Amino acid sequence: MHILETRKLNKRFGGLHVTGDVDFALTPGEMHCLIGPNGAGKSTFFRLILGEHLPDSGEILFQDHDITRARPFQRIRQGLSVKFQVPGIFKELSVRQNLVIALQHHVDPRMLPEEIDRLLEFLGLAHAQAQLAGNLSHGQKQWLEIGMAIGLKPRLLLLDEPTAGMTPDETHATGEMLKRLNAEGMTLLAVEHDMAFVRQIAHRVTVLHFGKVFAQGTIDEITADPRVAKIYLGEVDA
Amino acid sequence: MEQTSRIRRILALIEGPQTLGRGPRFWSGFALVLLLACAYPAFADSYDVGNNVYFFNWLFMALGLSLIWGYGGALSFGQTAFFGIAAYCYGVLTINLGDAYGLTLFSLLAAVGCSALCAAVLGYFLFYGRINGVFLGIVSLSVTLVLERFMAQTAGPEWTIGSARLNGFNGMGNMPSLTIPWPGGPIVLYPDLPLYYVTLALLIAVYLGLRMLVNSRFGNVLVAIRENPLRAEMLGYDIRRYQLMAFVIGSALAGLSGVLYTSWGNYITPASMGMTAAALPIVWVAVGGRSDLTTTLVGALAVLIVFQLLTIHASQYALVVMGALLVITVLVAPRGIVMALVEATLRLSRRKEAR
Amino acid sequence: MVDSLNLVFSFLYQFGDAFAFLVLSACGLAVIFGMMGVINLAHGEFIMCGAYVSTRAAHAGLPMPLAVLAGAAAAGIAGMVVEWVVIRRLYERPLDTIVATWGISMIVTQGVLILLGPSMQGVGTPFGSFSVGGYSYSVYRIILMLSAVAVLAALWLMFTRTRFGLLSRATIQVPHVAEALGVNTNLVYSLTFGLGAALAGLAGGLYAPTMTLVPTMGASFMVEAFVTVVVGGADIFLGTAPAAVVLGVIKAALTSWKGQLAGQIGLLIAVIIVIRILPRGISGKILRERA
Numbered sequence: 104m105h106i107l108e109t110r111k112l113n114k115r116f117g118g119l120h121v122t123g124d125v126d127f128a129l130t131p132g133e134m135h136c137l138i139g140p141n142g143a144g145k146s147t148f149f150r151l152i153l154g155e156h157l158p159d160s161g162e163i164l165f166q167d168h169d170i171t172r173a174r175p176f177q178r179i180r181q182g183l184s185v186k187f188q189v190p191g192i193f194k195e196l197s198v199r200q201n202l203v204i205a206l207q208h209h210v211d212p213r214m215l216p217e218e219i220d221r222l223l224e225f226l227g228l229a230h231a232q233a234q235l236a237g238n239l240s241h242g243q244k245q246w247l248e249i250g251m252a253i254g255l256k257p258r259l260l261l262l263d264e265p266t267a268g269m270t271p272d273e274t275h276a277t278g279e280m281l282k283r284l285n286a287e288g289m290t291l292l293a294v295e296h297d298m299a300f301v302r303q304i305a306h307r308v309t310v311l312h313f314g315k316v317f318a319q320g321t322i323d324e325i326t327a328d329p330r331v332a333k334i335y336l337g338e339v340d341a
Numbered sequence: 342m343e344q345t346s347r348i349r350r351i352l353a354l355i356e357g358p359q360t361l362g363r364g365p366r367f368w369s370g371f372a373l374v375l376l377l378a379c380a381y382p383a384f385a386d387s388y389d390v391g392n393n394v395y396f397f398n399w400l401f402m403a404l405g406l407s408l409i410w411g412y413g414g415a416l417s418f419g420q421t422a423f424f425g426i427a428a429y430c431y432g433v434l435t436i437n438l439g440d441a442y443g444l445t446l447f448s449l450l451a452a453v454g455c456s457a458l459c460a461a462v463l464g465y466f467l468f469y470g471r472i473n474g475v476f477l478g479i480v481s482l483s484v485t486l487v488l489e490r491f492m493a494q495t496a497g498p499e500w501t502i503g504s505a506r507l508n509g510f511n512g513m514g515n516m517p518s519l520t521i522p523w524p525g526g527p528i529v530l531y532p533d534l535p536l537y538y539v540t541l542a543l544l545i546a547v548y549l550g551l552r553m554l555v556n557s558r559f560g561n562v563l564v565a566i567r568e569n570p571l572r573a574e575m576l577g578y579d580i581r582r583y584q585l586m587a588f589v590i591g592s593a594l595a596g597l598s599g600v601l602y603t604s605w606g607n608y609i610t611p612a613s614m615g616m617t618a619a620a621l622p623i624v625w626v627a628v629g630g631r632s633d634l635t636t637t638l639v640g641a642l643a644v645l646i647v648f649q650l651l652t653i654h655a656s657q658y659a660l661v662v663m664g665a666l667l668v669i670t671v672l673v674a675p676r677g678i679v680m681a682l683v684e685a686t687l688r689l690s691r692r693k694e695a696r
Numbered sequence: 697m698v699d700s701l702n703l704v705f706s707f708l709y710q711f712g713d714a715f716a717f718l719v720l721s722a723c724g725l726a727v728i729f730g731m732m733g734v735i736n737l738a739h740g741e742f743i744m745c746g747a748y749v750s751t752r753a754a755h756a757g758l759p760m761p762l763a764v765l766a767g768a769a770a771a772g773i774a775g776m777v778v779e780w781v782v783i784r785r786l787y788e789r790p791l792d793t794i795v796a797t798w799g800i801s802m803i804v805t806q807g808v809l810i811l812l813g814p815s816m817q818g819v820g821t822p823f824g825s826f827s828v829g830g831y832s833y834s835v836y837r838i839i840l841m842l843s844a845v846a847v848l849a850a851l852w853l854m855f856t857r858t859r860f861g862l863l864s865r866a867t868i869q870v871p872h873v874a875e876a877l878g879v880n881t882n883l884v885y886s887l888t889f890g891l892g893a894a895l896a897g898l899a900g901g902l903y904a905p906t907m908t909l910v911p912t913m914g915a916s917f918m919v920e921a922f923v924t925v926v927v928g929g930a931d932i933f934l935g936t937a938p939a940a941v942v943l944g945v946i947k948a949a950l951t952s953w954k955g956q957l958a959g960q961i962g963l964l965i966a967v968i969i970v971i972r973i974l975p976r977g978i979s980g981k982i983l984r985e986r987a
Binding site for chain 1: 350358558561562564565568569571572573574575576577578579580
């Protein structure tokens, strides 16, 4: 059984094939990274999974349910969650209020304050809970959004460049945080550029190129693959 | 036991992150204002008291607009449409049904319900069509302008519903006032003391009710949608449904204003839905500070009183001043003038405490 | 046979009349919306300004076409002043801009009432009428239809052939890039707002002979202008013009069947339904299919 599966997923913008016949499957409990040069279709692939865009053809299955045409909020309620690249938080609201909004839907109101305290502790944001979210540092905003995303207790967490703009220390700490979540049973799928980070967390890696699955394997297999080096790592070095 | 803790939890929503005004200081101020409002008729002519109910009549529409625009972030320029729909409904119903047996109260509910229903239908098309803020504003404004023109051409005798003549441009009159059936003879709510207290009580109830609503889970989501709709949707909320609900509640309140106004003056005209009429609620709410119920209430009341004084002493300039007030607010204090004053005071007092 | 030809002509005339009104009342609004993402709620007041100035000019003895152009120019200058005093400070806040333009609209409507009184002497519709199959038609209405087409053609030329058109399109699509390339985006915005206002003034000047001149006359153009822009979306050629065609048919059919108001109500209902089906308007639809 797969937790997420796409079959021949196609999306065109105008004449441009942004994703072409993407067949992709994710095993439960996996930490999977999606890499590829700019314009490889990674973001579009994410948006298709989330329902921000609808595919021209193909299917998306989540826990064996067809969610190809489901609205985004319905997918979230089935156990999907996302952390965006640019922190998607409620800037004018307090840090605590941000988490309240994320959690109130499925946590018993009597348990809510405790649950939020625990999450604030986990994120290292307990001291900042009364601040406006817009006043946090960039790294803290990223963590807050991760907190909102995991607060939904998702089966599958999608992360779009979760460490963008973080210092190396913050990046490492984020990686360890994600590993802890994975150990608790959450499946993770991340788009990432930072190869050190990919090496830190990924069980398996998929390379997208021109909207197609180009290669798949462990990070060692991928880095050893000369074709990948040519299209992707070559670009990074250059 | 379970019951009381639940009630306590609901009451606790009166204070919360989505409303300014917390703690003993605010509530003692609130009690003082309330006391003054209750005592006011003792110091004034009952004719004036009845007249001044006029100001209260509009505040329901202002609070509703604060909910839709300030909290929900949806630009609704056509609240006067729902004001007018309820006003005309009330007129037609009461002229036909009369004022016995509490039928005026039934008419009130039916008229407000009619506004809510119209808002639900219109809102369904708008919010489920996912149009952006700008278009929502101009479509809702178009609705009220077309309604105005429709009502303005109903002068002929063929525009009669039962025994109620719509009477076109000149407006419909002579509908009975709200009447409460009472053992010792019905209480007719003419512009006089009873009406003053009933309207005041209604206003307090709506204000406190809305405070609870915006601090509830519903209010949290509504504010989240204003701040970042995509994130709100990606937390599993059907944002269209929340926006629609806020729109319906706010429009029902506009309808309530319409009924109260019509019952108060026994008169309603199509001009109440025109371009100028539609602009005024925007001024009240923007000047006060639309993103908070209390600043909206204070601001709307202040603007209404200023407008009324201008109308008496320099009638022609009243609208010019309103327009200028709107432009200046947007330029100088985009979050509202009352809001800016509150924020400045808070900052000052915090600085004092720090010292 | 002759009767049905007469009917066809009558419908075409009605359609042309509706089309002209929709195009002329909307194009100024659409130019500003397409460029700045802002709906100018003082649009009706620029129309009124055009109507008043052109009527004054006509009374002063200026020939009709020049009087209309004078109205357009006056509205254009007024527009640039408004842009300079108010709109410029609000570029980062498009929704606030809309609210501010409403304030301006209130000031102008009431200000004109105070300064110039409740109404102004009109000039009367020129050119008389002609008749086809027993029905009589106004020559001036035909001129209005031709003007609408001419305005569209002129805008087309302006946006595709002139330097201003090129720069303004660059500014719409990628403002920061345009700025980096040394385009004075402020000037482009200012000119665009002026152009939108001038087009509104032109509509006012053209329709002045057919209407009663009162300070609130602008409001009677607003519903048509709004619905055309909502259905058309942000692009004047791919949006406004086709929208005016579609809406013109609806309006003409309903107007000839049930009168002026039915036409307007029909327009509004059509728009609300279109929103549900095509949230980004006709131009969104066309652009997506073409792209």
